[in-house]
Amino acid sequence: MNRFLTTLRPFLAVALGLTLGLGLTIIAGESPIHVLKVLAKSAFGSPYDIGMTLFYATPLLLTGLSVSIALQAGLFNVGAEGQLVLGTLAAAAVGASYPNLPSPLAPILAGLAAFTVGAAWGAIPGWLRAKRGSHEVINTIMLNFVAAGLASYVTLYWLKNPDSQNPETAPVGPGYLIHQFATFGDSHVSTASLLALAVAGGLAFLLRRTVLGFELRAVGQSPRAARAAGISVGRMQIIAMALAGGVAGLVGVGEVLGNAGKFRLGFSPDYGFIGIAVALLGRTRPLGVLAAALLFGALHKGSADLDLETENVTRELSLVLQSLVIFCVSADGLWSWMNTIRKEKRA
Amino acid sequence: MVVDEYDPQGEARLNDQEWFVAAWLLGASAIRVSTPLVLAALGGLMSERAGVINIALEGMMLVGAFAAAATAYSTHSPWIGAGAGAVAGSGLALIYGFAVIRLRTNQIVAGTAINMMAMGLVPFVSKLLYGVTGSTPALSITDRFHWEPTGWAVFLTVAIWGWMRATPSGLWMQFAGEHPVALAAAGVRVNRVRWACVALSGALAGLGGAALSTFLSSSYSRNMTAGRGFMALAALIFGKWKPVPTAAACLLFGVADALQIRLQGVVLWGTEPIPVQFIQILPYIVTVFVLAGFVGNSRPPQSLGLPYESR
Numbered sequence: 014m015n016r017f018l019t020t021l022r023p024f025l026a027v028a029l030g031l032t033l034g035l036g037l038t039i040i041a042g043e044s045p046i047h048v049l050k051v052l053a054k055s056a057f058g059s060p061y062d063i064g065m066t067l068f069y070a071t072p073l074l075l076t077g078l079s080v081s082i083a084l085q086a087g088l089f090n091v092g093a094e095g096q097l098v099l100g101t102l103a104a105a106a107v108g109a110s111y112p113n114l115p116s117p118l119a120p121i122l123a124g125l126a127a128f129t130v131g132a133a134w135g136a137i138p139g140w141l142r143a144k145r146g147s148h149e150v151i152n153t154i155m156l157n158f159v160a161a162g163l164a165s166y167v168t169l170y171w172l173k174n175p176d177s178q179n180p181e182t183a184p185v186g187p188g189y190l191i192h193q194f195a196t197f198g199d200s201h202v203s204t205a206s207l208l209a210l211a212v213a214g215g216l217a218f219l220l221r222r223t224v225l226g227f228e229l230r231a232v233g234q235s236p237r238a239a240r241a242a243g244i245s246v247g248r249m250q251i252i253a254m255a256l257a258g259g260v261a262g263l264v265g266v267g268e269v270l271g272n273a274g275k276f277r278l279g280f281s282p283d284y285g286f287i288g289i290a291v292a293l294l295g296r297t298r299p300l301g302v303l304a305a306a307l308l309f310g311a312l313h314k315g316s317a318d319l320d321l322e323t324e325n326v327t328r329e330l331s332l333v334l335q336s337l338v339i340f341c342v343s344a345d346g347l348w349s350w351m352n353t354i355r356k357e358k359r360a
Numbered sequence: 361m362v363v364d365e366y367d368p369q370g371e372a373r374l375n376d377q378e379w380f381v382a383a384w385l386l387g388a389s390a391i392r393v394s395t396p397l398v399l400a401a402l403g404g405l406m407s408e409r410a411g412v413i414n415i416a417l418e419g420m421m422l423v424g425a426f427a428a429a430a431t432a433y434s435t436h437s438p439w440i441g442a443g444a445g446a447v448a449g450s451g452l453a454l455i456y457g458f459a460v461i462r463l464r465t466n467q468i469v470a471g472t473a474i475n476m477m478a479m480g481l482v483p484f485v486s487k488l489l490y491g492v493t494g495s496t497p498a499l500s501i502t503d504r505f506h507w508e509p510t511g512w513a514v515f516l517t518v519a520i521w522g523w524m525r526a527t528p529s530g531l532w533m534q535f536a537g538e539h540p541v542a543l544a545a546a547g548v549r550v551n552r553v554r555w556a557c558v559a560l561s562g563a564l565a566g567l568g569g570a571a572l573s574t575f576l577s578s579s580y581s582r583n584m585t586a587g588r589g590f591m592a593l594a595a596l597i598f599g600k601w602k603p604v605p606t607a608a609a610c611l612l613f614g615v616a617d618a619l620q621i622r623l624q625g626v627v628l629w630g631t632e633p634i635p636v637q638f639i640q641i642l643p644y645i646v647t648v649f650v651l652a653g654f655v656g657n658s659r660p661p662q663s664l665g666l667p668y669e670s671r
Contacts, residue, residue, distance in 0.1 A: 332480030
């Protein structure tokens, strides 16, 4: 029974968070039921809507996995945003610099570039933690801003799209574009979603079935015990952060090769930060992260129609809903606190 | 981080007198733009020296900026506006405190969630009040501050420095962050100290936001903090979690910011304008270097980020 309750907790927490957030809409003079209906219809109402939900869920799955790998090794990756920005830029840079490459080779090369650059950017805070002892949370936050500045410089000074006023890079060659699924109408859901799924499966295998995965988790659970067992803690920290960065960088595959065909400054609605929530809701397990990414993708897509379909509620409500879900899911103390209240009442 | 169009007229060739004037103007504008940073960084200091990580400064500044602009607009008093900003900031800080002190949620997670919540709540309220999500109506010149927030920033820096050195409660804050068990042994409730410090932290960050919307500009505009909360955090680390060096770090970052605004589109050598992005990212790079111990050494409070459970 107890075990059953433990599995149920995340679902209860999500329900509680959504209820609190939808309750807010009463203040705005809207019916929460109506808002919920708009959310559901906009997220799942048609094949196109489902496609867009999957399209948003894909980067969230990757950033959620990125945060999860780092957490498994005991590190907090707040830098997925910077890693995905530079990874995406790298994919676009390869595509714009060598536009004539043929199809199977071109997207693979661009994807590798995205992974490598993301991994390199992730390895920096990993190295700083391992060798200099400085905390990865602060370093990843700072490096997010550095990445944004570098991306802005490269986009505007090196790879500027000559045919556009927008801050974006020149388009990639036609050989780079990957398959978009026609089932979902004009939504941009592409084979990048399958890649993300494969990454989730690969990481599940890596963490559970390989020596490297075991060593990463050992460092996460007890660096001291891991060191005593002869595992190089610093090396594992660097590897974990590099893997995390690489996976976040793969967001570029869906964005550049499956959607825009170029790097657009500011394309990410904070995928990296929402990834933290996704990882926690999914309890850093690949399958859980997948479910959480779908939920947050649906919230993101669903709220897009709130501006039109309701009088007073805006699309930013999704941010409030997401933050409340994070609170309810991550507040370990919430359950014991409610227990104490119950006891106090009884006494 | 948007860069202006290339402007060939902006080409700068200055003589000595013009250099002097330019430097003077740069200094004045650096002091102005660093004001919200100092206030927010002092807020970060209150929280972090008491042992509670505060990456939610950004969100607290944002609600402070909105509340101050909206209140100053309807009351025609920037002072009431600033008060509302402080109240809004500490209101958000209380939610944060409930999560991290009472429920012992991970502080990074809760901080991220608070920032998201602020970015969602402000458009929500703005839509209800003004029918739009973008910005508040513009404040007339008489409803704005002219220099006052800079005065608060200087006063509060000195006041907090003195308070930390010379009063028991200032010492309590430092013990809550360094060695909470010792503080509890002395008969002081650790979590009460932390609650108070987090609430004050939110009020200061809210004041920083108020300075942004009613002093540096004349209304709230969409996501106007634009990372300043994180820059304040950077200044706090660069300033080694001490009030006066932190304020100095803010001033230094303010110089970089003012320089970056002035140099946009300016050609100093060659034919291309200076890429201001490199000046924009400088504060963050410096912070990474300082934290890594390459330049000086910066040590966080011993119990930073660890929840305290009373026995």
